[in-house]
Amino acid sequence: MVTLLDVAKKANVSKMTVSRVINHPEQVTDELRELVEQAMQELNYQPNYVAQALVNNRTNVVKFVTLEDIDTTEPYYMNLLFGIAQGLSKKQYAIQLVTDRKQIKEGNFDGYLITGARSSDYSLFDELAKPFVLFGENHRGFDFVDNNNQLGGEIATKYALSRLYRNVIFIGIDVREPFEVSRETGYVNTLQQNKLIPQIYRIPNHSHAAQKIIKENLGKFHHDTCFVCASDRIAIGVVRQLLNEGAKVPEDFGVIGYDGVFLDQVSNLKLTTVKQPIFAMGELLAKMLLQKIEQDGSPQGEAMLKPKLIRRQSTR
Incomplete structure (x- = not known):
């Protein structure tokens, strides 16, 4: 079984450095992170995020909260959810869908991804005790991901x-x-x-x-x-x-x-x-929230991805 030490030897770094790459990638340089990740890939090393969650008193569960009525078969939200799931799976996190506002604070979980928010919902976010990231730009300084x-x-x-x-x-x-x-x-x-x-x-x-x-x-x-x-x-x-x-x-x-x-x-x-x-925004949402959880709720800022025009039959 491949161990953390094996990865450290392969990458010619310390065990502490490998641990930082896995748990706090923001604390290492891109070059060092790529070196360790390449060693992990070559050795087929899979970090045990579930065990880490137990040590850190976490559940590895994230709530996906929608504050608007949606059809979960709607292609827009299906693409978003698949992107989020892809991002969460990298650290073995599960996603819990919440459509009832009364259930937002119920149960054990580590943070929120929130979509469908309107200006009237901002007071609700001030009450949330756990880290959250919004899908959709806002002007109140809440962390968010959106297209530009x-x-x-x-x-x-x-x-x-x-x-x-x-x-x-x-x-x-x-x-x-x-x-x-x-x-x-x-x-x-x-x-x-x-x-x-x-x-x-x-x-x-x-x-x-x-x-x-x-x-x-x-x-x-x-x-x-x-x-x-x-x-x-x-x-x-x-x-x-x-x-x-x-x-x-x-x-x-x-x-x-x-x-x-x-x-x-x-x-x-x-x-x-x-x-x-959409898919890339979902992945980025997951990445931003997981990083925020790791950093005990530290602000992550905003991320706006670039949209592109697709030319088809409705214009000359």
Whole structure:
């Protein structure tokens, strides 16, 4: 059986260094960590995180708390959960799904991963005694992981202009939360830099709401318009209603979504969309929380991953 000492000899370092790489990787240099990890891989050494948890009085359980109603078969959340599970498995942590607010503090666990938070929930986080990381940007200083929503709005708007659409309209979600405000800000800033006037509609995040806004306002929308949407769900509704009205997509009207998780590919015309790196964000959430647990709740800051534009049939 391979031991810690075997790894230390293979990497030509001390047992203490190997232990730090396993338990406190932030305390060693990247070069030293890579050296030890390579030795562990070559020797097929597997740290016993369960035993370490017992020594440190931990449970190796993390609660995944969702503060909004979700369908667990929704591709967006499935990708996120798989990413989180991948990240937690590296240190043999289990995940417990919590959808009832009354159960947030119940049971034995080491920390929280929280999604679906709104500004009204911030007071709840101040009451939590155990480490937590949010999925979704916030302006209260809580640790979080998200994609760069403002950059995503900029990418979508710049692309619409590059395809020579003369009018670019933003259809956002009717919540004044940081992620939505940031996407809208990216759109507004880009138009203003190009000396164009922003046009914004805000609706519930449902395809039928998007269809309604198109049906009621189609006469106001000039040909050569591209709709930059705050979600793929909204974009699907926009495309559907444009086609129902006999409009030419993408020749006269372009549509750009946001998310890039399955829905963009099942639209009647496959959506051009801003794709979030959902799986990678899930992994990073797990990594950040586990590091926070190891560091007894020390702040971890924020991490925003870069989204990318996927070009498909809904734009020319």
